Amino acid sequence: MLENWVVVPTCLPLVRRRCHRCASERFRTSGKFRVNAHHKLIDVWLLALCTGCGATTKLTVLERANVRGVRPELLDRAHANDPVLAAELLGDPVLLRRNRVALDWDGAWRLDTGGTGHLDREVIDVSVRFAAPVPVRPLRLIAEGCRLSRAEAERLAEEGRLVSAVRLTGRTAGDFTFTLKR
Secondary structure: OEEEEEEEEOOOOEEEOOOOOOOOOEEEEEEEEEEEEEOOEEEEEEEEEEOOOOOEEEEEEEEEEEHHHOOHHHHHHHHOOOHHHHHHHHOOHHHHHHOOOEEEOOOOEEEEOOOOOOOOOOEEEEEEEEOOOOOEOHHHHHHHHOOOOHHHHHHHHHOOOEEEOOOOOOOEOOOEEEEEEO
16 A cells, blocks of 8 residues: 655745854745835845844845836735745745845754654555755655664665665655565
8 A cells, every 4th residue: 555645844945045243054035035226126025034143135036127027926025025925935945046046944844744654564665745846865765754763774785775866865855665674
């Protein structure tokens, strides 16, 4: 029987960027936006606070864009400080590259396995689905979901008793399946 696991984000990830005030490299976003209009041009920024000193940094969403060219629902959501919009924008690789930042997902997700009924079976077939593109190591997910140590999961993969179509040693943010034979 195929088990279904889901990787669910629990909060917004931290933004990795060097603070200009202190030595911290992490910023926390709360979903707050700043919108600034200049006649027919508009700027939109996602605000983030330094975890060390509390300094504010702005992640550019729109810069000197013509107001008529911006979707009205985007502006409405930015004015309303929509945290779902913040999550969508943080998942946009173009925005991350433009602002020269990376995301730190440590502690911002959880694995929902649907219970522990699968732990006593000899063969486990699991489909892992991602509710958001959270980059994690498949071996870490498998070890956590099956209550194994990471070393034991690596050993099972080397012995061929843990198989998957995706590479288990790298990071993935896409759905995958695996089979574990105990």
